[in-house]
Amino acid sequence: MPGVVDEAEARRISKAIDQELQRERDLIKRRQGQRKDVKVMLLGQAESGKSTLQKQFQLYYASSTIDRERPSWRPIVYFNVIKAVRTVLEELDYDFNNDLPPTDDDESDFLDPEWPYEIATLATKLLPLTSLEDSLASELSGGVTVSGGRTGVYVRAGWQALVTPTRSWPLSDIRNSISSTRTSTVANLAARQLAETQYEIAELWQHPATKALLRTRKLRLEESAALCTLGVTEHIFEIDFGTAHYNWLLYDVGGARHAWVPYFDDGITPPIADNDAVFVHFRVVVSRAYPWSQYLEEDPRTNRIDDSLQLFTAICTNKLLKNSTLVLMLNKTDILRKKLQAGVEVKKYITSYGERPNRYEDVSEYFRAHFAQVHKRKGQSKQQLYTHFTSMLDIRATQKIIVDVNEAIIRSYLGNSGLA
Ligand SMILES: Nc1nc2c(ncn2[C@@H]2O[C@H](COP(=O)(O)OP(=O)(O)OP(=O)(O)O)[C@@H](O)[C@H]2O)c(=O)[nH]1
Ligand SMILES: [Mg+2]
Numbered sequence: 001m002p003g004v005v006d007e008a009e010a011r012r013i014s015k016a017i018d019q020e021l022q023r024e025r026d027l028i029k030r031r032q033g034q035r036k037d038v039k040v041m042l043l044g045q046a047e048s049g050k051s052t053l054q055k056q057f058q059l060y061y062a063s064s065t066i067d068r069e070r071p072s073w074r075p076i077v078y079f080n081v082i083k084a085v086r087t088v089l090e091e092l093d094y095d096f097n098n099d100l101p102p103t104d105d106d107e108s109d110f111l112d113p114e115w116p117y118e119i120a121t122l123a124t125k126l127l128p129l130t131s132l133e134d135s136l137a138s139e140l141s142g143g144v145t146v147s148g149g150r151t152g153v154y155v156r157a158g159w160q161a162l163v164t165p166t167r168s169w170p171l172s173d174i175r176n177s178i179s180s181t182r183t184s185t186v187a188n189l190a191a192r193q194l195a196e197t198q199y200e201i202a203e204l205w206q207h208p209a210t211k212a213l214l215r216t217r218k219l220r221l222e223e224s225a226a227l228c229t230l231g232v233t234e235h236i237f238e239i240d241f242g243t244a245h246y247n248w249l250l251y252d253v254g255g256a257r258h259a260w261v262p263y264f265d266d267g268i269t270p271p272i273a274d275n276d277a278v279f280v281h282f283r284v285v286v287s288r289a290y291p292w293s294q295y296l297e298e299d300p301r302t303n304r305i306d307d308s309l310q311l312f313t314a315i316c317t318n319k320l321l322k323n324s325t326l327v328l329m330l331n332k333t334d335i336l337r338k339k340l341q342a343g344v345e346v347k348k349y350i351t352s353y354g355e356r357p358n359r360y361e362d363v364s365e366y367f368r369a370h371f372a373q374v375h376k377r378k379g380q381s382k383q384q385l386y387t388h389f390t391s392m393l394d395i396r397a398t399q400k401i402i403v404d405v406n407e408a409i410i411r412s413y414l415g416n417s418g419l420a
Contacts, residue, residue, distance in 0.1 A: 035238065038413060041251045043315060044281030045308060049331040052392040053279065053402075054235055054252045060399050061237040061248070075187040078194060079136050085201055086130045088210055089123045095213065115209040122207070125200045129193040132186065139186050241410050248406075277325040277409045280315055282308045283332040284367050284389070312374050322380040325412050327388070327405050328371055334391040336363065364389055384412055 042050040059066055096116040123130075194201075204210055237248040312328070315321060337360050340346075346363050347353040356362050368387060375385045386408060388401050 035245045035247045036413075037247045037249055038409065039249045039251065039276040040279065040409070041253060041276070042279045042281065043253055044279070044329070045283060045311065048281035048283045049329070049390075049392045050279070050281050051252050053281070053329065053398070054250055056392065056395065056398045057237065057248075057250055057402060058235060059395070060402055061239060075136060075140060075190065078187065078190040079133070079140060081194065081201070082129060082133045082136065082190065085126060085204065086133055088204060088213065089119065089126065089130065091213055092119050092209055093123070112208070115207075118207065119204075119209055122200055122204050126197055126204070129190075129197045129201075132190050132193060135186050136190055239406065241407065244410070246410070277327060277405075278315070278321060279327045279329055279405075280312060281329045281331055282312070282371075284330045284336050284364065309370060309374055312371055313378050316375055316379045316383065321383065323382045325384045325386070325409050326375070326379075327386045327409075328375075329388055329390050330364070330367055330371070331390045331392060333360075333364065333389050334393055336360065384408075 042053060044050055055066070092115075096119070235250040235252065237250065239246045239248045315326070340358060340360055340363065345358055346366075347355070347358075353363075353366060356366060368389075371387065372385075375383075379385065386405060388405070390398055390401060392398050
């Protein structure tokens with residue numbers, strides 16, 4: 001009869017659908033079951049390159065996700081340019097007001113009496129741009145105020161959603177109070193101001209006073225560009241080594257180290273299990289403490305190696321990390337090389353460096369030996385240590401290290417868990 005449901009047929013179809021669904025569920029379960037979780041934490045000094053390494057991971061293992069994120073980085077680039085412009089103007093103003101000679105080089109630069117006037121004129125023209133720095137920073141930070149004033153932008157988990165309102169980003173701690181419309185308004189304003197002041201920015205950059213400033217301080221602007229991670233962000237990659245499949249859970253921990261050293265008790269830092277790996281990042285740059293303006297009198301006590309070794313000791317002795325693989329990344333070697341080439345003398349900052357040659361090979365060996373000694377003395381018996389000197393700007397070299405290190409982590413993982 002037409003219109004009458006053949007009950008037997010309906011039951012058969014329904015059963016077939018159920019079976020199909022069950023098959024899919026089983027398949028997913030089996031796949032998940034085959035993938036073992038490996039947790040990898042990125043710890044270390046603030047500004048040492050942890051998030052940059054995370055990006056390199058992403059680029060290597062999941063490059064399509066990078067493309068999706070690309071537009072969200074635009075405001076960060078704006079911010080860094082604006083901050084650099086403001087920093088140069090502020091430093092020049094400080095020098096002019098304190099009647100400092102622009103150079104201590106052999107080169108016979110002299111303070112041109114026109115310079116303060118020229119720079120002040122540029123500063124006025126650039127004011128609509130530089131005045132956007134704080135609001136842009138605040139928007140990018142999701143309203144988090146940065147302690148100690150303008151140190152940089154904090155990247156919270158989910159910040160991309162703040163600057164790209166049309167896309168939802170899969171993280172929950174985004175401050176809903178921030179209006180995304182206003183965010184994009186500030187970013188758009190910054191884009192427009194950058195376009196309008198491009199010639200003034202170029203003029204400032206090429207001005208002999210700026211050149212003298214950068215040369216005298218033997219410093220590089222990118223060292224002052226700060227973009228700190230706040231809290232912990234989690235990134236998951238599926239990594240296959242031969243027939244073994246892993247979920248690689250990468251945790252990028254913000255530089256606020258007292259949050260995780262020594263107890264990991266902040267409730268947000270992921271628990272570390274045996275065999276998990278920890279990348280420990282340091283910058284091997286020798287320099288005086290921030291901010292630039294305080295560089296004028298040299299203070300050998302503020303070098304960062306003591307600080308770094310203390311931090312490394314805390315990690316080596318941490319009970320929770322007793323069975324972890326430690327990967328020590330001594331990063332920013334490109335800056336170290338440039339500084340040495342520019343004639344910066346290590347012994348001025350690290351008294352115990354003594355009369356060793358001021359060459360990259362000797363300096364890096366000096367650092368390596370100090371860290372190795374800490375690990376030898378304080379490291380726990382099952383804690384493996386791999387040490388790498390890195391420049392994260394060298395993508396190919398960094399990715400080779402990532403692959404090598406990951407294989408080593410997997411080997412120790414298999415070894416320790418008796419699965420080899
Ligand atoms: N020249 C140079 N710059 C680097 C290198 N690695 C990272 N950077 C830059 O240094 C800055 C800080 O790097 P991040 O990766 O944000 O540092 P972080 O360790 O995540 O910092 P926090 O989130 O504050 O803990 C960024 O501007 C990077 O582009 C490197 O090897 N060489
Ligand atoms: Mg970071």
